[in-house]
Amino acid sequence: MDPTTRADAVHRLKSIAGHINGIVRMLEEDRYCIDVIKQIQATQQALSRVSEGILDSHLRTCVTTAIQDADSGERERVLTEITEVFRHTNKP
């Protein structure tokens, strides 16, 4: 992962952890269920943005290097990982 992507991901994740602590306070204040669910969905979207940034960097660094330089076993491994990450998000 390139340093800019990593710094951006760290910054976003700290902000998301703060957001989740804010949702804990919403629950302690007995706020309306649907408002809580919407905030949870917002943190899930924010997490998706982080993993997209990391995947994009991964493709341009590790995957590109593996495809250009590595043996076929290593190429196979990095490509299978991409398909698995895609499969995991691709539900239903």
Add this chain to the structure above:
Amino acid sequence: MDPTTRADAVHRLKSIAGHINGIVRMLEEDRYCIDVIKQIQATQQALSRVSEGILDSHLRTCVTTAIQDADSGERERVLTEITEVFRHTNKP
């Protein structure tokens, strides 16, 4: 929301915030991109479990009360909210 669901949601969200802080440390230690993405996906799944618990409680409390007792405008409002929450998760 019933008190048991709320206490469970608070507990889970605090644990998820801790998990996210752990992912920040993974990034600071320059761990492998795909391992970071898998941990982010795990926190998203854990957040889904929280919102499902809250929705389930909401249906059994606020929605049931609104359908049994409220006027048609209020019934309409709570049912539209459920459809919207479903629509938000139902992507692509």
Add this chain to the structure above:
Amino acid sequence: MDPTTRADAVHRLKSIAGHINGIVRMLEEDRYCIDVIKQIQATQQALSRVSEGILDSHLRTCVTTAIQDADSGERERVLTEITEVFRHTNKP
């Protein structure tokens, strides 16, 4: 389900089946992989619109009736179904 929602769902599903047959032709013409994937994603979104319409109608008819009139076992059943449908879409 109310008749308008059912007619709308039938119309949309027939259109989606036609769209999928069009994707088969794209494959037979050896079209670019990413273009095929985008069309598959479009049909998945169109299917989500259909299930949202059906869920919305279900909430206003069967669920409302069950909550107003049915015994607690039947109420329990219809509410659990809503949570299950939500859980199924709510991944990761």
Add this chain to the structure above:
Amino acid sequence: MDPTTRADAVHRLKSIAGHINGIVRMLEEDRYCIDVIKQIQATQQALSRVSEGILDSHLRTCVTTAIQDADSGERERVLTEITEVFRHTNKP
């Protein structure tokens, strides 16, 4: 896309189109809403399996070739497409 993946995708898509026509019949027979929604969700999952197979083949053919042989503009293009496909599925 390799020929085996293409033939498999064509076979699966034809089966999914048949499944969707079966859901139309369920609606015409006024079957229970939740059963219809579950069948729609099943077709969405089946479509996900098709796009995963195509993506996997695309990574091993077009993307690998582009990274090994193409100029930087073309490499950039194919990698951006992968991130976009991932972003589209990665919701919320």
